[in-house]
Amino acid sequence: MLKTIRAALILGVITLTAFGASSAFAAPLKVVASFTVIADFAKNVGGDRVAITTIVGPDGDAHVYEPSPADAVAMAKADIVLVNGLHFEGFLQRLVDASATKASIVTLTKGVTPIDFKPEFADADAAEGAGTGGGKTVTDPHAFQSIANARIYVKNIAEAFCTADSDGCVSYQTNAAAYTKKLDALEGEVRAAIQSIPEAKRVVITSHDAFGYFEHEYGLIFLAPQGISTDSEPSAADVAKLVEQVKQDKAAAIFVENITNPRLIEQIASETGIKVGGTLYSDALSQPDGPGSTYIDMMHNNIRQIKGAILGS
Known part of the structure; x- marks a missing residue:
């Protein structure tokens, strides 16, 4: 009996050790x-x-x-x-x-x-x-x-x-x-969407300059009142300069970003007469139930919003 108990204990220790290691x-x-x-x-x-x-x-x-x-x-x-x-x-x-x-x-x-x-x-x-x-x-x-x-x-x-x-x-x-x-x-879809937009209409406005690499890679032009960081508010002179540039370049659409206060974009939209086309996801994904909860969804959302605002589709 004792031998049986000892054997069971040894087996139990071996099993637990193996389980612990596993x-x-x-x-x-x-x-x-x-x-x-x-x-x-x-x-x-x-x-x-x-x-x-x-x-x-x-x-x-x-x-x-x-x-x-x-x-x-x-x-x-x-x-x-x-x-x-x-x-x-x-x-x-x-x-x-x-x-x-x-x-x-x-x-x-x-x-x-x-x-x-x-x-x-x-x-x-x-x-x-x-x-x-x-x-x-x-x-x-x-x-x-x-x-x-x-x-x-x-x-x-x-x-x-x-x-x-x-x-x-x-x-x-x-x-x-x-x-x-x-x-x-995804990249093939983004390039095809950009190609469907006439070159003269490939100018859009966003809150801050988060889309430089997108612009460099795919050929859209992004204008923004803030620089690469949202850490400081743009000056009145910067905003006035952007408004003037928008009027000259005939920007086709204007967007708010999910990470920024929309007030500044709404002001620029009012001064230029361009309707706000929607929300772009720049430095962060959306909430899990939002339209940009993954990187691929974020890119799909952004190009869909841009194309839809410019072409009205």
Whole structure:
């Protein structure tokens, strides 16, 4: 009888030990994403092997975000922190320091060819760390607005996940390849939509200059009263200059952004006689039940809104 009990206990210990090792092995990779677009990319690459915490949530503005104690806790516990870089997250260094995180900080714009921001607002944006000001060039951080760059973000995420979790590498690579095919299809749709808009009508107004990479890649022209950051209000002179430019360039549509107060755009719409065409998603995805809750949905929404406002369809 004693031998039977001892055997059962030993078997139980072995079973529990194996279960414990299995559970530890199966624990998801703890990933912190600085904002929603990156979180969506990470979800598509990581699948159920990752647990993602997002710092700046839906409709949130990373330019002016103030981190919370909960953000510091999430950073401290993270295995990997995924960030945009190019000074997009003004809060990032403070949060890294406050959390004392040991996580790998992965900059997803590595490999992206940065573009310079339009110089007329460079001085204002240099104040928040996006450039040097004084008439010098300022780097535009919104690289994710180009789908070609989105593919680079996805590649960098897959590499980071493989480094942190080699057992899951094949899964990450497979997911990244499948998602990249979806991005390829999306880019074809965006290019076709732009081609359907007459060149003379490819001028639109948005709240702040978040769409420089979209403009560079796909041929629309975006005008905005604010620079690459929403950190400061444009001056009356800047607004007057934009209104005059709009009248000269005959902008075809004007849009509010999900992260900004619509008051300024409504003022410009009133002064130029251009009707507000809808909402574009720039630096953040929508709420889960909104029209831009994923990166692909965001791009679909934006091009649909732009095309519809310009062509009336």
